[in-house]
Amino acid sequence: MKTVATPATPHPVRRFWYRWRFHLNILLILIPLGFMPRYFQDVALFRGESGLGQREAGTVDVGPWQLTLAEMRTLPPAEAGEAGFFKQFNAALCEGCSEEVKATYLRIGKPRSLRAAGALFFGSPYRMSTNLPVPTNTKDDALVWVTMEGWDGTVHQGSIPLADASPSTLAWLQNQGDAQ
């Protein structure tokens, strides 16, 4: 007499897994959807649709010109290895200034000379950008200096307190001091 081997009945959990595992594909749609709000916020920020940056610091008078300064993101400075810490700022020249201004620099502390005027803004005059070096020993009452060089050779300077330019940077500096 022959006996026929019957396959063992799989465990209900295993059966459930084999039946439904393919529906994990839904996650391929749901997970990216979760990132969409952040993505569109970033796109608006990079395209300037949500303003000059995440936080506008104000307008700095620089001789006959004005510069509107903004933090790209309201985050502490980012580390760039041995080069130290950098904070990204955006800026816009005043109406009619773009024809007159050759270069715009940003520096913490008053520049010693035009040669050492600091980080150079680049990009469209309506939305320029630069990475400002932030020394870790910067004082709480430090000023952020804007140096502008005109095509006529004139150089003008203006400043804004770091506390107004970037409260997040000031808070980060104070935390650095507390940590030390």
Added chain:
Amino acid sequence: MNVTRLIQLGFTLAVLATGAGQAHAHNPLCLCETSDGEEIRCKGGFSDGSGAPGVTIDVISYEEEILIPGKLGDDSSVSFQRPDQEFYILFDAGPGHVVEVDHTEIPVQ
């Protein structure tokens, strides 16, 4: 494609994406040190790891007088004797690409 290969591919893409972000950063850096307090050695470069041979590096007094003009050597470094007065070192790779090192910030190794 099995799961292991998929994970390897994801990891590789993540590493490449991270590396792209770091390669984009091109901030100048200048590190100076002295062993005996007399001879100062400075090394210049950029935060993406590239060197800066031939880039101007000047030793300048607080009165804006260039005390020691110089350029970085093939190894992106230069050595000079400490001046007798207050000074700062200016690594100058072009407008906006400068690093200042004050004489008070030079560590003794």
